[in-house]
Amino acid sequence: MDKADNRAHEQQRVNYVIDEINKKAENLYSRETGLKEDVIELRKNFWEDVTVNLDEPDDVIETQASIKQQAELLSQKETIHGKIEDELKTLKKLKNSPYFGRIDFIEDSETKTEQIYIGIESLLDSDEKDFLIYDWRAPISSLYYDYSPGYAQYETIEGTVMGEVSLKRQFIIRQGSIKGMFDTGVTIGDHLLQQALGNNASTSMKSIVATIQKEQNKIIRNKGNQFLIVQGVAGSGKTSAALQRIAYLMYQYREVLNPNNILLLSPNPLFTSYIANVLPELGETNVRQTTFLDYLKDKAGSQMTVESPFEQMEYVLTGEKHTDYLVRMKSIDYKSGVEFKYMIDHFITGLNTQGIQFKNITFHGEVLISNAQISEYFYSLDPQMGVPNKMELVSKWLLKKIRRQQNIEKNKDWVMEKVELLDKEDYLNAYYNNQEEDEDDSSLEEEILRKVVVKRIFASIKKRIKQFDFVHVLTTYQTLFTKWTPKDMPEYWKEISEQTAANLSQKFLTWEDATPYLYFQGRLLGDHHDRSVRHLVIDEAQDYSAFQFAYIKHIFPYTRMTLLGDTNQAIYTYATEENPLFLEQQRETEKVTLTKSYRSTKQIVDFTKHFAPGDELIEPFNREGVKPELTLLYNETDLAGALVDSANDLRKNGHETIGIICKTSQESDMIFNLLKDKISVIQINEETYSFQKGLLILPVYLAKGIEVDAVIIPDASDRQYVKESDRTLFYTACTRAMHALVMIAQDNPSPFIEEAPGNEYVKIQ
Numbered sequence: 001m002d003k004a005d006n007r008a009h010e011q012q013r014v015n016y017v018i019d020e021i022n023k024k025a026e027n028l029y030s031r032e033t034g035l036k037e038d039v040i041e042l043r044k045n046f047w048e049d050v051t052v053n054l055d056e057p058d059d060v061i062e063t064q065a066s067i068k069q070q071a072e073l074l075s076q077k078e079t080i081h082g083k084i085e086d087e088l089k090t091l092k093k094l095k096n097s098p099y100f101g102r103i104d105f106i107e108d109s110e111t112k113t114e115q116i117y118i119g120i121e122s123l124l125d126s127d128e129k130d131f132l133i134y135d136w137r138a139p140i141s142s143l144y145y146d147y148s149p150g151y152a153q154y155e156t157i158e159g160t161v162m163g164e165v166s167l168k169r170q171f172i173i174r175q176g177s178i179k180g181m182f183d184t185g186v187t188i189g190d191h192l193l194q195q196a197l198g199n200n201a202s203t204s205m206k207s208i209v210a211t212i213q214k215e216q217n218k219i220i221r222n223k224g225n226q227f228l229i230v231q232g233v234a235g236s237g238k239t240s241a242a243l244q245r246i247a248y249l250m251y252q253y254r255e256v257l258n259p260n261n262i263l264l265l266s267p268n269p270l271f272t273s274y275i276a277n278v279l280p281e282l283g284e285t286n287v288r289q290t291t292f293l294d295y296l297k298d299k300a301g302s303q304m305t306v307e308s309p310f311e312q313m314e315y316v317l318t319g320e321k322h323t324d325y326l327v328r329m330k331s332i333d334y335k336s337g338v339e340f341k342y343m344i345d346h347f348i349t350g351l352n353t354q355g356i357q358f359k360n361i362t363f364h365g366e367v368l369i370s371n372a373q374i375s376e377y378f379y380s381l382d383p384q385m386g387v388p389n390k391m392e393l394v395s396k397w398l399l400k401k402i403r404r405q406q407n408i409e410k411n412k413d414w415v416m417e418k419v420e421l422l423d424k425e426d427y428l429n430a431y432y433n434n435q436e437e438d439e440d441d442s443s444l445e446e447e448i449l450r451k452v453v454v455k456r457i458f459a460s461i462k463k464r465i466k467q468f469d470f471v472h473v474l475t476t477y478q479t480l481f482t483k484w485t486p487k488d489m490p491e492y493w494k495e496i497s498e499q500t501a502a503n504l505s506q507k508f509l510t511w512e513d514a515t516p517y518l519y520f521q522g523r524l525l526g527d528h529h530d531r532s533v534r535h536l537v538i539d540e541a542q543d544y545s546a547f548q549f550a551y552i553k554h555i556f557p558y559t560r561m562t563l564l565g566d567t568n569q570a571i572y573t574y575a576t577e578e579n580p581l582f583l584e585q586q587r588e589t590e591k592v593t594l595t596k597s598y599r600s601t602k603q604i605v606d607f608t609k610h611f612a613p614g615d616e617l618i619e620p621f622n623r624e625g626v627k628p629e630l631t632l633l634y635n636e637t638d639l640a641g642a643l644v645d646s647a648n649d650l651r652k653n654g655h656e657t658i659g660i661i662c663k664t665s666q667e668s669d670m671i672f673n674l675l676k677d678k679i680s681v682i683q684i685n686e687e688t689y690s691f692q693k694g695l696l697i698l699p700v701y702l703a704k705g706i707e708v709d710a711v712i713i714p715d716a717s718d719r720q721y722v723k724e725s726d727r728t729l730f731y732t733a734c735t736r737a738m739h740a741l742v743m744i745a746q747d748n749p750s751p752f753i754e755e756a757p758g759n760e761y762v763k764i765q
């Protein structure tokens with residue numbers, strides 16, 4: 001068959017598959033219409049089909065059962081309806097582009113070559129026998145990502161299947177028609193990749209399913225170890241691979257995993273919205289997603305203020321003039337390491353014999369149980385038992401006392417006053433509950449209602465006791481810094497202690513204190529391990545301190561984890577050798593390295609790799625562009641003009657999303673004020689929840705993980721990026737660019753730029 005025949009033949013198959021999709025969709029539509037009518041009917045007649053009778057307690061029970069039955073029927077129909085809707089959505093996607101790949105494979109033990117067409121979802125023919133499309137996550141589909149024509153094998157639950165791939169073909173199908181078709185050799189679609197990467201930056205990340213590379217596939221399909229650590233250079237597809245991996249896990253373990261069992265920790269809210277479309281694009285529901293900050297805030301409770309990592313960063317970069325700067329830096333350094341965790345452990349051991357601060361339990365303004373009583377009871381318990389176990393016993397002891405008090409209060413006058421305020425429903429419920437519990441048939445109604453009142457009033461006290469709210473966690477933690485003397489005192493401990501105690505008395509947790517405090521709280525009151533999280537995916541893992549990572553391991557002891565990051569982009573000062581990504585291969589840990597950078601043009605990668613902080617290999621994907629540009633200014637007043645000119649030039653060259661990436665938010669404010677009356681700009685801050693096209697101004701720590709068509713560095717001088725600790729910031733900022741990088745510097749450029757040979761960039765004076 002020649003090329004044209006081949007294409008016509010493939011188009012015929014596409015048409016046939018689309019016919020089948022249409023038939024399936026029609027079938028589903030008619031089922032959906034029937035169901036919709038049923039649901040409307042059920043909702044309309046809900047109350048008619050329910051027997052409502054509230055005269056006697058028995059009738060109440062019957063009425064409730066009848067409502068429950070009717071509601072269950074409705075919910076069943078609604079669930080089926082929802083599933084059909086999802087299937088229809090998928091069929092709509094398949095109709096537009098049924099598949100993107102084909103491989104011809106002949107198994108060693110077979111004589112017939114199978115044609116495997118690969119798309120975002122499986123599709124069976126109308127007899128439900130043969131696969132017209134294989135899901136990209138099916139075991140056989142891995143052949144497509146892992147092999148070029150020739151010998152190949154793939155794993156199934158039954159074992160390894162070996163054979164030969166005789167053809168590997170890629171398609172671009174849009175609106176049901178083949179727009180491109182390539183037979184490929186070693187790597188998947190340089191063609192397709194070139195096309196995908198050459199486009200403008202998008203406001204939301206795209207799925208890379210059609211062009212997953214072999215080494216990325218290794219991450220996506222990884223099984224076996226508890227920890228998968230991915231070190232990948234900037235733009236190597238870590239985030240993309242992480243999302244594809246989530247989709248893969250959801251498919252592979254669909255019987256046992258639901259979207260709530262996977263938690264994705266991302267660097268900031270902007271990033272969360274940036275990646276929000278990928279899973280739905282693949283026909284999957286989004287999984288649980290949060291930032292580590294929000295996770296900690298949630299645990300710390302609303303009475304505490306938690307500093308964000310960005311605020312900490314801003315302080316580190318701009319706070320040098322503060323008198324407490326040095327102490328704070330020492331504090332950040334110490335509290336980020338696991339040594340501090342050992343110190344807390346040691347402190348807690350001491351608390352087993354003395355020192356825990358308790359609260360009084362009060363009722364109507366009077367102390368019911370004093371803190372001294374609680375303390376006495378706590379310390380009378382066996383010290384061998386461990387603090388959280390003893391807290392459990394204290395809680396039980398307190399609840400018993402409260403129940404006793406409840407009985408005493410029940411007969412007091414104030415209760416009767418409240419009884420009179422109860423409404424009709426309470427009366428009915430009181431009676432009904434009493435019947436159900438079969439507690440005291442002969443009780444007088446007043447007795448029952450009194451019980452209701454005291455039970456309700458004491459409910460909040462009991463709830464607080466169950467949550468161990470009788471312990472002064474914060475005050476106890478504070479004594480670590482005010483009354484306790486550690487065995488191994490770190491440098492500046494006295495000053496660190498004073499600074500910490502002052503913050504804690506304001507109920508303020510600095511970023512470096514937030515995790516240690518919550519670790520302490522968990523060790524004191526017991527950690528509620530979140531067993532519902534079966535897989536945890538951490539993006540930008542290089543930005544977690546050793547303490548934070550140890551804490552994550554502590555609260556998710558049984559969870560499998562995928563950690564992705566780039567040591568070159570470790571922008572926080574505490575990212576030391578103890579960072580999880582620096583860990584040497586350990587038991588239960590597999591490390592995968594990605595060295596190829598897909599985001600930026602060859603020119604940008606070749607330039608930036610000269611000042612990359614680490615010595616990892618960085619290979620550019622072969623996509624041509626223009627050389628980075630360095631504009632030198634000799635007059636400060638020219639900056640606004642230079643920025644406007646650069647932005648306009650970049651726009652003229654077709655770039656839609658241009659990021660003016662600053663070192664700090666202070667610089668970002670300054671540039672925004674400089675430009676806001678001259679050109680239309682969007683300033684992005686910590687509270688920005690969605691990404692949009694245009695001319696954006698943002699600090700580098702908010703640009704983490706995202707990409708733009710062109711980057712402008714407004715101050716690439718040796719005043720702004722000079723210290724070794726600035727290197728990761730500068731590298732991260734430059735590597736956000738897909739197609740163009742423009743640096744502007746007053747007087748002298750940053751020494752990092754000068755590490756690149758002069759022929760790698762264009763200097764404009």
Ligand SMILES: Nc1ncnc2c1ncn2[C@@H]1O[C@H](COP(=O)(O)OP(=O)(O)OP(=O)(O)O)[C@@H](O)[C@H]1O
Nearest residue numbers: 208211212213234235236237238239240598599705
């Ligand atoms: N296999 C692929 N096919 C198509 N595009 C890809 C592939 N791998 C990566 N890309 C593209 O490269 C760009 C960078 O990918 P991604 O953001 O996942 O990288 P990253 O390693 O997380 O980057 P960084 O650490 O710099 O934030 C994205 O535009 C992504 O779509």
